[in-house]
Amino acid sequence: MTPAARLQAAAEILDAILNSTPAEQALTRWARNSRFAGSKDRAAIRDLVFDALRCKRSFAHLGGAETGRGLILGGLRAQGADPADHFTGTGHAPAPLSEDEASYIPPPMPEAVALDCPDWLVPQFSSSLGTGFEPALQALRQRAPVFLRVHAGRTTREQAATLLARDGIEARAHPLAATALEVHTNPRAIQRSQAYLEGLVELQDAASQAVITALPALTGKTVLDYCAGGGGKALAMAALGAHVTAHDAKRARMSDLPNRAARARDSIAVKERATGLFDLVLTDVPCSGSGSWRRSPAAKWTLTPEALDTLCATQTEILDNARQHMHPAGWLAYVTCSMLEVENQQQITAFLARHPDLELVQDMQWTPLEGGDGFYLALIRTRIG
Numbered sequence: 001m002t003p004a005a006r007l008q009a010a011a012e013i014l015d016a017i018l019n020s021t022p023a024e025q026a027l028t029r030w031a032r033n034s035r036f037a038g039s040k041d042r043a044a045i046r047d048l049v050f051d052a053l054r055c056k057r058s059f060a061h062l063g064g065a066e067t068g069r070g071l072i073l074g075g076l077r078a079q080g081a082d083p084a085d086h087f088t089g090t091g092h093a094p095a096p097l098s099e100d101e102a103s104y105i106p107p108p109m110p111e112a113v114a115l116d117c118p119d120w121l122v123p124q125f126s127s128s129l130g131t132g133f134e135p136a137l138q139a140l141r142q143r144a145p146v147f148l149r150v151h152a153g154r155t156t157r158e159q160a161a162t163l164l165a166r167d168g169i170e171a172r173a174h175p176l177a178a179t180a181l182e183v184h185t186n187p188r189a190i191q192r193s194q195a196y197l198e199g200l201v202e203l204q205d206a207a208s209q210a211v212i213t214a215l216p217a218l219t220g221k222t223v224l225d226y227c228a229g230g231g232g233k234a235l236a237m238a239a240l241g242a243h244v245t246a247h248d249a250k251r252a253r254m255s256d257l258p259n260r261a262a263r264a265r266d267s268i269a270v271k272e273r274a275t276g277l278f279d280l281v282l283t284d285v286p287c288s289g290s291g292s293w294r295r296s297p298a299a300k301w302t303l304t305p306e307a308l309d310t311l312c313a314t315q316t317e318i319l320d321n322a323r324q325h326m327h328p329a330g331w332l333a334y335v336t337c338s339m340l341e342v343e344n345q346q347q348i349t350a351f352l353a354r355h356p357d358l359e360l361v362q363d364m365q366w367t368p369l370e371g372g373d374g375f376y377l378a379l380i381r382t383r384i385g
Ligand SMILES: C[S@@+](CC[C@H](N)C(=O)[O-])C[C@H]1O[C@@H](n2cnc3c(N)ncnc32)[C@H](O)[C@@H]1O
Pocket: 226, 227, 228, 229, 230, 231, 232, 233, 234, 247, 248, 249, 250, 253, 284, 285, 286, 287, 314, 318
């Protein structure tokens, strides 16, 4: 496909997404109906679609319309390119610019538009992030790096990087976590690489790894991963020698976990119902995902105040249920991939007010400015004395 034909394909996929088709489904459907497209075309079109979703507001502003065509047009203008060079109508390129499109001069861009932030979230982000508000929002407009977690119980970062290099993947140590490698070349080869197939590396965001390394000592401890989902954190804890029990309200979410654990040569118990007491209960709760909107940009635009309220209510309920599984001398770790105070510090303040026998030992926050996704971690235990 020509570069211009890729732009036209991305515009059509964006139209489907703007009409409420989930992004992954829209991309898969297009690929199924477009057998002529090779893997490089599909990857390039995916990048165009995700770039436009991350910057939907500013691209629509520059393109003059919130349509697939408007977003692609605005994206070209954002790069300083002349859309007329690409919108030629020849072959499968987008149709030539109309007179209105060609003569359109974007009005000055308000700050929230330039930051690609929904208006209602501006006060939330600015009170949550203070002076970090603008740079963090700017970071959410960029592509996320690809990170691997090295299985610390089985290899070192250096050995894993050497093994990956043999498969043409350049990966370098990242400072966010002692287990983290950032992939610089050939990320699409990871799942075919020897290091991955032998369970020596796993795909996991670097800040997600930093959360695990910030937990109290895990070796030999019993851990309940109360919201285990696909098991990214359960696997990271097992790799550090914890005896992990995985639980999730939706069992199906954990279906890949036994295979992933087997590949890592670790064992994780998967339970539909959580019972008993544990040295550590981890609640990696469902949240707005505002720390990971680089990876799931459509969520930035679909979140509503009502949906955020519902998420906060679920977080409250999970915390209250999960604490029942905390050994009296144990820990409760509350985690979100959100940068919003209402899901983080405010949730913990309210929880501790309901449970005065518990205390906050430490809380930590990561934002995309450190390289990984945005995360929050609160470490709680029984009040001593
Ligand atoms: C942020 S995801 C977990 C990600 C996972 N820990 C990881 O690292 O890959 C949150 C998970 O919480 C689960 N969940 C939602 N409501 C729940 C509840 N009331 N109790 C337990 N799990 C719940 C969801 O099904 C989802 O899998």
